[in-house]
Amino acid sequence: xxxxxxxxxxxxxxxxxxxxxxxxxxxxxxxxxxxxxxxxxxxxxxxxxxxxxxxxxxxxxxxxxxxxxxxxxxxxxxxxxxxxxxxxxxxxxxxxxxxxxxxxxxxxxxxxxxxxxxxxxxxxxxxxxxxxxxxxxxxxxxxxxxxxxxxxxxxxxxxxxxxxxxxxxxxxxxxxxxxxxxxxxxxxxxxxxxxxxxxxxxxxxxxxxxxxxxxxxxxxxxxxxxxxxxxxxxxxxxxxxxxxxxxxxxxxxx
Amino acid sequence: xxxxxxxxxxxxxxxxxxxxxxxxxxxxxxxxxxxxxxxxxxxxxxxxxxxxxxxxxxxxxxxxxxxxxxxxxxxxxxxxxxxxxxxxxxxxxxxxxxxxxxxxxxxxxxxxxxxxxxxxxxxxxxxxxxxxxxxxxxxxxxxxxxxxxxxxxxxxxxxxxxxxxxxxxxxxxxxxxxxxxxxxxxxxxxxxxxxxxxxxxxxxxxxxxxxxxxxxxxxxxxxxxxxxxxxxxxxxxxxxxxxxxxxxxxxxxxxxxxxxxxxxxxxxxxxxxxxxxxxxxxxxxxxxxxxxxxxxxxxxxxxxxxxxxxxxxxxxxxxxxxxxxxxxxxxxxxxxxxxxxxxxxxxxxxxxxxxxxxxxxxxxxxxxxxxxxxxxxxxxxxxxxxxxxxxxxxxxxxxxxxxxxxxxxxxxxxxxxxxxxxxxxxxxxxxxxxxxxxxxxxxxxxxxxxxxxxxxxxxxxxxxxxxxxxxxxxxxxxxxxxxxxxxxxxxx
Numbered sequence: 001x002x003x004x005x006x007x008x009x010x011x012x013x014x015x016x017x018x019x020x021x022x023x024x025x026x027x028x029x030x031x032x033x034x035x036x037x038x039x040x041x042x043x044x045x046x047x048x049x050x051x052x053x054x055x056x057x058x059x060x061x062x063x064x065x066x067x068x069x070x071x072x073x074x075x076x077x078x079x080x081x082x083x084x085x086x087x088x089x090x091x092x093x094x095x096x097x098x099x100x101x102x103x104x105x106x107x108x109x110x111x112x113x114x115x116x117x118x119x120x121x122x123x124x125x126x127x128x129x130x131x132x133x134x135x136x137x138x139x140x141x142x143x144x145x146x147x148x149x150x151x152x153x154x155x156x157x158x159x160x161x162x163x164x165x166x167x168x169x170x171x172x173x174x175x176x177x178x179x180x181x182x183x184x185x186x187x188x189x190x191x192x193x194x195x196x197x198x199x200x201x202x203x204x205x206x207x208x209x210x211x212x213x214x215x216x217x218x219x220x221x222x223x224x225x226x227x228x229x230x231x232x233x234x235x236x237x238x239x240x241x242x243x244x245x246x247x248x249x250x251x252x253x254x
Numbered sequence: 255x256x257x258x259x260x261x262x263x264x265x266x267x268x269x270x271x272x273x274x275x276x277x278x279x280x281x282x283x284x285x286x287x288x289x290x291x292x293x294x295x296x297x298x299x300x301x302x303x304x305x306x307x308x309x310x311x312x313x314x315x316x317x318x319x320x321x322x323x324x325x326x327x328x329x330x331x332x333x334x335x336x337x338x339x340x341x342x343x344x345x346x347x348x349x350x351x352x353x354x355x356x357x358x359x360x361x362x363x364x365x366x367x368x369x370x371x372x373x374x375x376x377x378x379x380x381x382x383x384x385x386x387x388x389x390x391x392x393x394x395x396x397x398x399x400x401x402x403x404x405x406x407x408x409x410x411x412x413x414x415x416x417x418x419x420x421x422x423x424x425x426x427x428x429x430x431x432x433x434x435x436x437x438x439x440x441x442x443x444x445x446x447x448x449x450x451x452x453x454x455x456x457x458x459x460x461x462x463x464x465x466x467x468x469x470x471x472x473x474x475x476x477x478x479x480x481x482x483x484x485x486x487x488x489x490x491x492x493x494x495x496x497x498x499x500x501x502x503x504x505x506x507x508x509x510x511x512x513x514x515x516x517x518x519x520x521x522x523x524x525x526x527x528x529x530x531x532x533x534x535x536x537x538x539x540x541x542x543x544x545x546x547x548x549x550x551x552x553x554x555x556x557x558x559x560x561x562x563x564x565x566x567x568x569x570x571x572x573x574x575x576x577x578x579x580x581x582x583x584x585x586x587x588x589x590x591x592x593x594x595x596x597x598x599x600x601x602x603x604x605x606x607x608x609x610x611x612x613x614x615x616x617x618x619x620x621x622x623x624x625x626x627x628x629x630x631x632x633x634x635x636x637x638x639x640x641x642x643x644x645x646x647x648x649x650x651x652x653x654x655x656x657x658x659x660x661x662x663x664x665x666x667x668x669x670x671x672x673x674x675x676x677x678x679x680x681x682x683x684x685x686x687x688x689x690x691x692x693x694x695x696x697x698x699x700x701x702x703x704x705x706x707x708x709x710x711x712x713x714x715x716x717x718x719x720x721x722x723x724x725x726x727x728x729x730x731x732x733x734x735x736x737x738x739x740x741x742x743x744x745x746x
Contacts, residue, residue: 014598030497034597074596189551189593189600192502192580199577 001154001174002057003046004108005080006100006118006130007039009064009071013123023224026124035071038119040078042180044187045149046117047079054151057081059111063100065089069203076198077190083203084111091208091216097125099216101133106211108138113175120145120179131179143172145181272701272735274363279343281322281366289324292334297325297372308367311360312353312414313616313623316701318361320347325372329447329455329486335368336484337453345731348480350390350422353414355612355623358479358700359422362735370421373486376400385444385461387489390421407495409436413609421485427477429696431609434657435528435565439476442491446472448483451727461489474722479698480733482726496528496565498572502580503604504592505556509634512558514588516630516656519562522579526572529563530657531608534637537653540614540666541607551593551604560656561608611653611662619668622648622675624682627692630659636685637663643681648674660695683709699737707739 011017012032020027035043049055060075062068063086072083086103088095095103108116116135121128135142143149143159147167150158155174160167162181172178190198208216237243247253290298299305300322309318326332339346345365352359361367373389376397380386384406388397394415398408410423412430422428424446427439436442445459458472475483506512512532519527535557541548552559566572576594583589595601615621628636637652640663644650648667654660663682667674686693687709694703694710707716719738723730 012598014602032598037597037599040596077594077596186549189503190596191552192504192584192589192592192594195594196577196581196584 001055001114002059002112003049003055003115003117004104004111004113005039005043005046005058005060005075006104006116007043007060007062007071007075008036008119008122008124009033009062009068010036010122010124013037017227019225019227023226024222025225033067033070035074036119036122036124038121038123038180038182039075040119040187041182041184042117042119042178043075043078043080044185045146045178045180047188048185049149049151050079052151055115059084059107059113061086061104061107063088063095063103072203073198074190076201076203077195078188079194080201082201085203085205086210087205087207093218094125095216096218096220097127097129098133098219099214100130101137102214102216103208103211104130104134105137106214108134115174116140116177118177118179120181131177135177138175138177140176141172142177142179143170144179146178147181147183149178149184272362272740275345275730275734277343277729278345278365278731278734280364281344285338285342285344286322288338289322289335292338293324293326293331297327299323299325305367307352308349308369309360311355311357313355313621316357316360316362318347318367319364320361320367321364323349323367323369325369327372329373329449332368332449332484332486333453333455335453336449336451339366340452340729340731343729343731345734346484347733348425348484350419350425351393351414351417353418354422354426354700355625355697356694356700356702358426358698358702358733358736362701365734368484370419370484370486373421374419377487379404379406380461381406383461383463384492384494385489386492387445387459387461387487388420389487390419390424390485392420394418394420394423401492402495405495406492409442409490409493410439413612420488420490424476424485424488425478425480426698427696429655429658429660431529431531431655433655434530436493439490440473443472443476443488444491445489446475446485447487448472448475448485450483451729451732455486456483459487459489463491474726477698479700479737481723481737482732484732494567496567498566498569499528499563499601500572500576501561501563501595501601501604502576502592503551503595503607504560504562504583504589505552505554506558506560506588507556507590509558511588511590512560512634512656513631514586515560515562515583518579518582518588522582523562523564523575526564526566526575527562527657528565529561531561531654532656533559533561533608533611533653534634534651535559536649536651537611538607540618540651541610544614544617545606545610548603548607548610551600551607552591554591556590561604563605608653611651611664615651615664615666618666620666620670622665622667622678623697624663624678624693625654625695625697626661626663626682626686627659627695628661628686628689629691630656632689633659633661636661636682639685640665640678640682644674644677647671655695658695680706680709686710701736704735704737704739707737 012034018027046058058080060080060083118131145162147162148160157172308323347361347365349369370391373391376388378387410430411432447459641650651664654662683706
């Protein structure tokens, strides 16, 4: 069983986001970047399934600029076996989920993948589309927002999904696409020996030129980016009389 | 109910109980009117339940009996108040965040608590020099948030940052987690404005890097725990916020390995090393058992753990240095296991383990808490010696700022026991004296260690301190019974 895990380099979850002055995006210079937290969970899931013997090989994939290699090194340090970087340095705008999905579909057939595990969404785009699109392009079953995964047999998984009403449990035949939700697992730290070993693990670099048959044009244009409206300051009153008057004047009293 | 706790613990805390200075007046209605007129009714606290937070320290070991807490809003008000109290012979306890660990921040009897909490303005910041000027009551974490916006950072960091105030940090010469890299407040503080007991304002608030004009008075206010004057404003030199911060957590089989890692870290990480902390397995277990949302970063437990943090201006360069360092440790088998934070969330989780130890111990019951400076090579010996001495009635834990030679020696027991206390003191102080260490590396003297001061300072030195105190505060109204040994003692 060979698994493809998708990882994306995003602004670190703990960083306070600032909108660029030109309102076309967010500040990215000098900002700490890390692996998308849901991708960490996806990677951890693949590693646990490998430790249990269900998966034989984990291939980590990242579609992004040169620095995406750092993110791939993290997944290798966690325990992925090899990595593929699809370098998009020569492309101006970030590829959209559909383009990513198309690339992943190609990689699935090139690398003979049996199971795709992605994070449910990235914390920068919050699109929550790539996993679903990959499944549709492949014609594979999908189990998204996975909060627990059990192996039933060599080609069946039982997956619990987090949905609005609670949990939905599916039996999923393989090959399939899973997307990881928050409660699926707690990702491990990268251990020192594994960090050192990661340097020796194979990392293949491709570019979009390696996928000539795919149309990867962007179809979405960002018009503006604005921060959420700031909370206005409250008013402090000194006495109950003032409070009563303030409530009355604002029409809150019958 | 705090009163019950008070009666249970009251007898313990003073190795020799001071007696209330009979020269101090008691507050009367005229005093209250004066304070109300000067500060406004909202800044006078007389209600007993509201006074609890001013009367009781963080560890709930020291219970003051003050009937009044007053909040000042300016240096001028502070001066007016002190002048009045000095004339009236009313004793004052200056208070910041009340996070101190030696009973120095709360009253012993009915001293008035003068809180700086409302003097929380950041006055100015110069982005070229990194010098910030602010009032004493600014909470350390707020100052850090402000500085971060400008790409700077405070030169000190401690677990109490969410509550402690910068004025209190100065008054106690707080050390903290980054002293190794950024030095002590004695180096980073450039100017201080303080008010003396008689209301005189001493303005040494310059923000100059170099100023050799006469005696450096600010150094007297720094670390004197509010006994020589009340610090109202300060200016401090802040370093640039590091572009790259990394943290690694190691598991080691013995203390010797910890020392080897430290030596290697200094050699190979050199200028980017920003913190070097250690803890023993007991420390980790208390945290895992008592603090939510913590887990062992390593797969197994080890006798010792070490936390190494680096701060640098270039992520790539720092990571190269770190990889060389790690490779070296693995090849020489100095480290049994270790992990490296991959993102900010992991970074904070690793730090949380070290920073939560005091809270974890607090949850677990009663803590006998000591803070000693010793030669780094024998830093942990006392933990083992003390554990043997006590037997299995209590647990001895050791952790602290390895890089500074500062051990936080704690003894945890479900309930206070005088018997155990007698086995700890004066043994720990005597051991420290024999090793020419300090009986208080960074916590200060407060009320707790006034009678132990002689273990680390000579009689002549203590006498000179008394003389200085007399000059600064002839009536002794500022934070009485603290720091210097009391002249009159009686044993419990």
